[in-house]
Amino acid sequence: MQDSADIGMAAAVGPCASIPADHMDFIRQVLDRVGDKWSMLIIAVLEGGPTRYTDLQRQIPGISQRMLTHTLRQLTEDGLITRTAYAEVPPRVEYALAPLGGGLNEIVKQLIGWAADHHDEIRANRSRTGTAASSSRS
Amino acid sequence: MQDSADIGMAAAVGPCASIPADHMDFIRQVLDRVGDKWSMLIIAVLEGGPTRYTDLQRQIPGISQRMLTHTLRQLTEDGLITRTAYAEVPPRVEYALAPLGGGLNEIVKQLIGWAADHHDEIRANRSRTGTAASSSRS
DNA sequence: CGGTATCCATTACGATACTG
């Protein structure tokens, strides 16, 4: 670290590296949809095949009907998943991954894999710094 | 609530895929940290090399000091990024990707690539369904 | 420069109750 301290130039390392600013917008769009509390979880569960409403609710502990319905609708509107209602009694509705969501699922799987691989490491760091877990929504 | 009468075996999915439920917890932990409004963006920017506070602020349009500081601290506490303060005048602080964050960055890059690739498709779907409730923040 | 502190609006989310 004996490098000369040319503060001005040093910071300008990103001639083209960083994000093109015009990308910022839709990156945020996608992150906003996918990065919410439940979307990725739903997508991950849907990987197991078409699933119906109540099964989703059972497989995702802690989700409320409100959020399940809401997130499901968002994902459907974005074309990430499909909704199929069978006009029978009792009513049956199945949700499945659309092709678009299937592609995203690959990435979600990796993220989940990463999470599984490093969550204890993160927790260790978090407790070392004495982080008050601010993400405690009960 | 016992589902004595199974309406259809077909719905009894879970071939093998769905999430092991014990994973659910830390998946949410990670998603909660990474899935917020700015974390991934910061990580993505940091890929371009060590960056200091004000540069981060300039490269991420729309972020407020409050959120930049807050998110930076969260990421630092989780060990995803490092913070280096140089005791000189004027004060200089540089943030950089930690090894842990570097691994995550690979996934973030893929997510950004996916977003770049499909955002117009998503937008098309979204308008087709007449989605009103969009993320109109900021 | 690199933050912190305070105030404030919006919103996400959960609980509960009700419907087709």
Add this chain to the structure above:
DNA sequence: CAGTATCGTAATGGATACCG
């Protein structure tokens, strides 16, 4: 079964002002 409606709370996130 698969939602919808309404409410209250808590978290998110921005603006502004101040500090080391």
